[in-house]
Amino acid sequence: xxxxxxxxxxxQAVHEGRTALIPFITAGFPEPERFAGIMRELDASGxxxxxxxxxxxxxxxxxxxxxxxxxTALAAGVSLDWTLEQLAGLRSELAAGLVLMxxxxxxxxxxxxxxxxxxxxxxxxxxxVPDLPLDEDGPLRAALAPHKLxxxxxxxxxxxxxxxxxxxxxxxxxxxxxxxxxxxxVRRDLPMDAAQTVRRAQAIxxxxxxxxxxxxxxxxxxxxxxxxxxxxxxxxLLRHLAAGNTAKEFMAPWTSEQNL
Amino acid sequence: MKKGRFGDFGGQYVPELLMPxxxxxxxxxxxxxxxxxxxxxLADLLRNFAGRPTPLTRCDALSxxxxxxxxxxxxxxxxxxxxxxxxxxxxxxxxxxxGKKKLIAETGAGQHGVATAAAAAKLGMDCTIYMxxxxxxxxxxxxxxxxxxxxxLVPVESGTRTLKDAINETLRAWITEQADTHYCFGTAAGPxxxxxxxxxxxAVIGKETRAQxxxxxxxxxxxxxxxxxxxxxxxxxxxxxxxxxxxxxVRLIGLEAGGTGEPGCYNSAPxxxxxxxxxxxxxxxxxxxADGQVEPSHSVSAGLDYPGVGPExxxxxxxxxxxxxIVADASALAAFETLSRRExxxxxxxxxxxxxxxxxxxxxxxxxSHVVVNLSGRGDKDLGIAFQHLALFQGEAACAP
Numbered sequence: 001x002x003x004x005x006x007x008x009x010x011x012q013a014v015h016e017g018r019t020a021l022i023p024f025i026t027a028g029f030p031e032p033e034r035f036a037g038i039m040r041e042l043d044a045s046g047x048x049x050x051x052x053x054x055x056x057x058x059x060x061x062x063x064x065x066x067x068x069x070x071x072t073a074l075a076a077g078v079s080l081d082w083t084l085e086q087l088a089g090l091r092s093e094l095a096a097g098l099v100l101m102x103x104x105x106x107x108x109x110x111x112x113x114x115x116x117x118x119x120x121x122x123x124x125x126x127x128x129v130p131d132l133p134l135d136e137d138g139p140l141r142a143a144l145a146p147h148k149l150x151x152x153x154x155x156x157x158x159x160x161x162x163x164x165x166x167x168x169x170x171x172x173x174x175x176x177x178x179x180x181x182x183x184x185x186v187r188r189d190l191p192m193d194a195a196q197t198v199r200r201a202q203a204i205x206x207x208x209x210x211x212x213x214x215x216x217x218x219x220x221x222x223x224x225x226x227x228x229x230x231x232x233x234x235x236x237l238l239r240h241l242a243a244g245n246t247a248k249e250f251m252a253p254w255t256s257e258q259n260l
Numbered sequence: 261m262k263k264g265r266f267g268d269f270g271g272q273y274v275p276e277l278l279m280p281x282x283x284x285x286x287x288x289x290x291x292x293x294x295x296x297x298x299x300x301x302l303a304d305l306l307r308n309f310a311g312r313p314t315p316l317t318r319c320d321a322l323s324x325x326x327x328x329x330x331x332x333x334x335x336x337x338x339x340x341x342x343x344x345x346x347x348x349x350x351x352x353x354x355x356x357x358x359g360k361k362k363l364i365a366e367t368g369a370g371q372h373g374v375a376t377a378a379a380a381a382k383l384g385m386d387c388t389i390y391m392x393x394x395x396x397x398x399x400x401x402x403x404x405x406x407x408x409x410x411x412x413l414v415p416v417e418s419g420t421r422t423l424k425d426a427i428n429e430t431l432r433a434w435i436t437e438q439a440d441t442h443y444c445f446g447t448a449a450g451p452x453x454x455x456x457x458x459x460x461x462x463a464v465i466g467k468e469t470r471a472q473x474x475x476x477x478x479x480x481x482x483x484x485x486x487x488x489x490x491x492x493x494x495x496x497x498x499x500x501x502x503x504x505x506x507x508x509x510v511r512l513i514g515l516e517a518g519g520t521g522e523p524g525c526y527n528s529a530p531x532x533x534x535x536x537x538x539x540x541x542x543x544x545x546x547x548x549x550a551d552g553q554v555e556p557s558h559s560v561s562a563g564l565d566y567p568g569v570g571p572e573x574x575x576x577x578x579x580x581x582x583x584x585x586i587v588a589d590a591s592a593l594a595a596f597e598t599l600s601r602r603e604x605x606x607x608x609x610x611x612x613x614x615x616x617x618x619x620x621x622x623x624x625x626x627x628x629s630h631v632v633v634n635l636s637g638r639g640d641k642d643l644g645i646a647f648q649h650l651a652l653f654q655g656e657a658a659c660a661p
Binding site: 074 | 271272273418419424425431436537548550553
């Protein structure tokens with residue numbers, strides 16, 4: 001049986017009356033030995049899609065938590081090759097969809113066509129590249145297309161409707177809405193315009209909307225008039241794991257909230 | 261050529277959230293920058309505040325020895341002590357015309373930070389400088405100057421805690437503060453339109469040099485030399501020659517910093533020793549490992565200590581219009597001392613790399629030819645590190661048989 005596409009996974013969650021959950025984990029953080037275990041735990045705790053961060057030395061779109069996780073992973077020897085190998089070994093055990101999130105240079109140096117082939121083989125269904133705007137994504141998009149891999153668009157509060165439409169024309173999978181004018185990281189409150197950006201994206205894109213950056217608890221989206229179909233949480237989860245806690249504990253409030 | 265590209269190099273590899281401020285800057289570059297009113301205002305600032313034009317000085321003593329005429333373009337005499345001021349005055353003025361109230365900037369050695377702080381003070385703008393905490397420690401005099409000029413200094417603790425990380429942090433700050441803030445980028449690198457904007461603002465060096473050689477020599481020079489870190493002083497002096505078919509015979513020579521020069525040691529020579537890659541918004545030559553992780557750089561001169569290089573240099577090298585060589589720490593230090601003693605000019609350690617190539621390779625230039633070195637900055641800031649190293653060399657020499 002063909003696995004569900006990323007879009008179908010989120011739509012299925014929505015169909016079941018819940019928000020799709022997309023945890024982000026930096027590959028090999030906090031320790032490479034824990035990676036497989038964390039992936040299994042996230043999968044078993046209700047993740048619809050798991051975003052795996054490929055560490056990079058200069059992550060300009062990330063705040064201190066993800067940057068530190070990246071650095072720790074690199075120091076432990078984590079690489080794109082290692083990450084793809086791990087995922088290839090795990091793919092048959094995981095129900096969740098897999099998305100690789102990483103900066104362009106490590107992908108470019110790996111070779112874009114080889115990357116698409118190896119990622120597809122490892123069960124990856126999509127890519128998020130935070131330093132690759134629409135104007136520069138042609139080569140990667142061309143490499144991913146034959147393997148039916150999605151290139152997830154990132155848009156934010158300062159992305160105008162016209163620009164969103166340009167992204168929408170080529171978009172597949174889901175669209176990632178950045179909640180704040182800033183980098184990744186835990187924020188107590190989301191800015192007022194986050195809900196509005198979500199609503200604009202929902203009106204323009206024909207695919208589900210995932211909200212990320214600063215997300216840590218279900219209350220943050222509960223009161224939105226038009227809540228996103230999915231949420232991404234990264235820094236909050238990494239912090240939780242770095243403190244010695246389990247992925248399962250972190251996921252609990254999200255899944256229990258949804259069962260109320 | 262595609263917008264913002266130099267051959268294959270250049271581009272805009274930034275988070276989507278940075279695209280709107282880059283477009284805003286592109287529009288300002290097209291509408292405000294070329295306007296006669298703006299150009300008049302900038303020319304006035306360059307002349308009466310910064311001290312342009314800078315002289316073209318012939319090194320009489322060294323020329324006799326070398327067998328060719330060695331000329332120095334004296335950017336060391338510019339206000340705040342280096343060519344950086346050409347860029348910061350232009351960008352600060354442009355930002356003010358765009359309605360921005362604040363400037364943010366990265367700095368490595370501190371020269372760009374000081375030049376940005378001075379431009380901000382002169383134009384009445386708020387200024388914040390991001391500087392790696394390692395650099396804050398080793399560049400104390402420039403830190404003091406920035407503070408005196410009214411800038412807020414933010415030490416950057418991430419990564420290698422040097423220039424590369426200061427740029428990351430300033431890009432992050434710009435995402436958040438873009439509404440009222442201009443990122444005054446320090447070199448002819450980064451996402452489009454910075455490589456073009458900074459080049460155009462620094463091209464005043466090459467335009468003056470061209471006119472001065474015609475006046476003082478009676479013809480164009482045979483070669484133009486400049487050190488290359490990010491590459492702004494080099495592209496500034498190269499561009500008017502590279503763009504002019506009549507100057508096709510002028511050799512353009514860029515010098516990268518080789519560090520200690522020992523095999524396997526860190527260097528700052530991505531054009532010679534790196535591979536094409538993406539960092540800080542651009543596709544250019546880059547020091548990186550096999551996995552595409554950026555390698556730390558090293559040079560005795562903090563201003564050249566950067567793992568990347570502006571995209572136009574990558575293209576000039578590929579097209580063959582310019583040549584790029586490596587100069588090691590020790591050669592630059594020797595040139596630093598030679599120029600000071602023989603010509604009465606203390607050069608920046610950065611510019612000493614360009615000078616060293618001319619001094620160490622006289623055979624590379626025909627007898628009676630005219631060679632211009634861009635003396636991009638003065639060396640007062642380098643006295644501490646230079647004396648430390650020069651004393652070391654003397655010690656070694658004394659031990660030699």
